[in-house]
Amino acid sequence: MADPNIDVVAKAAGVHRSTVSRAFSRPEAVKSETREHILRIAEGLGYTMSPLAQALRRKTSTFVPLIVPDITNPFFAELAKTMTQAADERGYQLLLCVTNGDPAKTEGYFTAMQAMYAPFGIVAPSTKVDTGVLKRFDFGHRVVVIDRVEGDSSVPTVTVDSRRGIVLALEHLRSLGHTSIGYVSGISGTHTAQDRMDAYLELSAEGSSTPLVLDSGSDPDAGARAAKHFLEMENPPTAIIAANDMVAFAVISALGQSGIRVPEDVSVMGFDGLALGARFNPALTTVRQPIADMGNIAIELAEKQNLNGSVDHVVLEPELLVRASTAGPRK
Amino acid sequence: MADPNIDVVAKAAGVHRSTVSRAFSRPEAVKSETREHILRIAEGLGYTMSPLAQALRRKTSTFVPLIVPDITNPFFAELAKTMTQAADERGYQLLLCVTNGDPAKTEGYFTAMQAMYAPFGIVAPSTKVDTGVLKRFDFGHRVVVIDRVEGDSSVPTVTVDSRRGIVLALEHLRSLGHTSIGYVSGISGTHTAQDRMDAYLELSAEGSSTPLVLDSGSDPDAGARAAKHFLEMENPPTAIIAANDMVAFAVISALGQSGIRVPEDVSVMGFDGLALGARFNPALTTVRQPIADMGNIAIELAEKQNLNGSVDHVVLEPELLVRASTAGPRK
DNA sequence: ACGGTTAGTGCAACCGATCTCGGCAATCGA
DNA sequence: TCGATTGCCGAGATCGGTTGCACTAACCGT
Structure with a gap:
């Protein structure tokens, strides 16, 4: 048949x-x-x-690539999940492309999406996005990025308000009585990561506390190093904000390895609001990003741009998610 | 241009x-x-x-769908990661398809892969796989499943030896001095999940200990319920084997919520060997599945089958991964 | 009743490749 | 020396649709 x-x-x-x-x-x-x-x-x-035949003739398909650096990172996994949903509600077929942070691969995916007549693409970068590359592939006007971009507002973006998130975190911690609050940046490279860090630096200086960056490496071991750093301090902070949930996990794990307990000995907050955080030990207090909204909006922006050329930059509100990893400061 | x-x-x-x-x-x-x-x-x-034009004419493309129930589950994420790698090393383009366990969606993906002339597909099921469905889509001979299948050996499969994994876990725990070892099955539905459970039942009976299943639900909250169950027992086990790492996380988290400490009060083991486990608190002792190998082999099996029609069933060896969530029994 | 719309459908070229044939040298065996 | 093979390439049909254009019939106002 x-x-x-x-x-x-x-x-x-x-x-x-x-x-x-x-x-x-x-x-x-x-x-x-x-x-x-x-x-x-x-x-x-x-x-x-046949979608193939259609795409060939129409020179436009329903394949929408989502380019992420690492699907193993739960943030991107959750993004991918909500986006597949959002995509095929609108009749698109999401193609997940994993770059492992390799720029060559990213370019490879771009040419592939061109060849497949993708109507647009979504990219969640691992490094500050270079709009030049997007343009070179004649895709500059058909891609939306899930991050902030700098110096070029011709590509649509979705982000959450990093500064607001840090405010939320700081307020929460301060209301608990903390005055000495450290920061672990961990994996960075994106604009949002940078923004979070900058916001921390600025805002924690405004408060009574002085900024205290435990680590700012950009590799997966930053958490462990931060913990080591923490242990060596004679006057360690009573609370720590991690740049994202994964780093928070790593920090808590490394701390636990040395007998430091969370939140009894030190409070730790994440930033992302991963579902996984609810199953961490202890359940992670964090700043939630509306990941599902980001996915939906990304697609809407792309469609709108395709339709009337408008490029929007939407920034979403983060939200405090109090679970069990924060408490009052140790005595 | x-x-x-x-x-x-x-x-x-x-x-x-x-x-x-x-x-x-x-x-x-x-x-x-x-x-x-x-x-x-x-x-x-x-x-x-143009890959499109080629596929149209040749009636075979390089799109290889990987069908998973939930990309948010780190096991599938890691599988997806290694498989994208494996796929494009061989010149394929992996298409990630997320079903959310919805059989209708699964069928949808099957028809889509037919329409796109996918040379074969890989499916990692969330329920016992029904080979009838595969056949109906004329895809029965071009799909490999990452699970065991029952009663029909006409579709290639890759799995790890569940029983062996449970042996490893039991041996480890017993060598630590545990005699009362519980089990939490959590999300099940697949044959491997069933196999793990069966192996536990059988093997723990062989030992001195009597089987003790703390929970066998198949939803994400099984971990929490198991913990509750644990707390209510007057003579709880001194060690727990979880059906997979995610369940182990949930159990430890729920236990921690009630002040039960791991491994001091009770040892907990997982099954999967997720990278995430190394960052858990405490770092999770587990039975590692060679996920990368599974991905590679799945593709090889598919190619071999396409070539000469051979269908193989390979079962891989799991491996003990001792980290910090197990210790001697409490007094 | 008549020129002008409009709706509904057929015709055939086209999208960008693949592949079977068949032609044309050049080479081979005897 | 001659027919047969072989290597290399061009012609043209084909994959499964889309779309501009032409055509027909019904419908419009006057």
Whole structure:
């Protein structure tokens, strides 16, 4: 039962190929009874249109690439999850592309998406995004990035308000009585990571406390190093804000290895609001990013841009998520 | 600079389309100097072949779908990561398909992969796989599943030896002095989950200890319920084996919420060997599955089957990974 | 009743490749 | 020397749709 093509459907329905085509892709252009007849016949034959052939002829497909550096990172995984959903609610087919942070791969995916006539693409970068690259691939006007970009506002973006998130974290910790609050930046490289750090630096200086960056490396071991650093201090902070949930996990784990308990000995906050955080030990207090919204909005922005060329930059509000990893300062 | 098609390259090189085509896809069929000349011209024009057009004509593409129930689950994320790598080392393009456990979606992906002429597909199921469905889509002979299947050995599979894994876990715990070892099955539904459970039941009965299943639900809250159950027992086990790492996380987290400490009060082991486990608090002792190998082998099996119709069932050896969540039994 | 719309459909070229044939040398065996 | 093979390439049909154009019939106002 090799699947039938448009011609056999046409013959079975007693109409021309083009009418079948229209029945499917331009319903208003065909008399409704004809269309229903065709659809019924097609249904009976188990016919569906070939997306390949369509894309080839139309020079536009429904493949939407989502480019992420590492799907193993739960943040990107959650993003991917909500975006697949959002995508196929709108009739797109999300293609997950994992770069491992390799710029060459990123470019490879760009050329691939061009070749596949993707209508647009979404990129969640691991480094500060270079809009030049996007442009070079004639894709500059069809891509939205999930980060802030600098110096070029011609590409749509979605982010959460990093500064606001840090404010939330700081307020929470201070209301608990903390005055000495450290920061672990961990993996950085993106603008948002930078923004979080900057906000911490600035805002914690405003408060009574002095900024205290425990680590600012950009590798996965930053958490462990931060913990080591913490242990060596003669006057360690009573609370720590981690740049993201994964780093918070690592910090707590490394601290625990040395017998430091959270939140009894030190409070630790994350930033992301991963579902995983609820199952951490202890459950992680964090600043939640509305990941699902980000995904939906990213696609909407892309569509809007495709439609009328408008490029928007939306920044979302983060939200405090208090769980069990924060408490009053140790005595 | 609309990308050039095969005809402009042909004209520029002074040859016919078909020669250009051969220069790319069947190098031995064209004189080497002609081919090099063509390739050079193509290079200069920035020409690459359209995968769409190729797939349409050849009726076979390089799109390899990986069907997983939930990319948010780190196990599948790690699988996806290693498989994208493995796939494009071999010239395939991995398409990640997330079903959220919805069988309708799974079927949708199957029809999509047929329409795209995928040469084969990989499925990592969330429920016992029904080979009937695979067959119905004329895909029965082009899919490999990452699980065991029952009653039908006509589809290639990759799994790890569940029983062996449980042996490893039990041995480890017993060597630490534990005699009362509980089990939390958590999310199940797949054959491997079933196998793990069965192995535990059987093997723990063999030992001196009596089997003790703390929970066998199949939802994400099983961990929490198991912890509750644990707390209510008058004679709780001194060690717990969780069906997989995620459940172990949840159990430890829930236990911690009630002041039970791991491994001081109770040892907990996982099963998976997720990278995340190393950053848990405490770092999780677990049975490692060679996820990367599974990915590679899955693709190899698929290729082998496509080539000569052979269907293999490979089962891999798990490995004990001792970290910090296990210790001697409490007094 | 008549020129002008408009809706509905057929025709055929086209998207960018692949592949079977068949032609034309050059080479081979005897 | 001659027919047969072989290597290399071009012609043209084809994959499964889309779309601009032409055509027909029904419908409009006057």
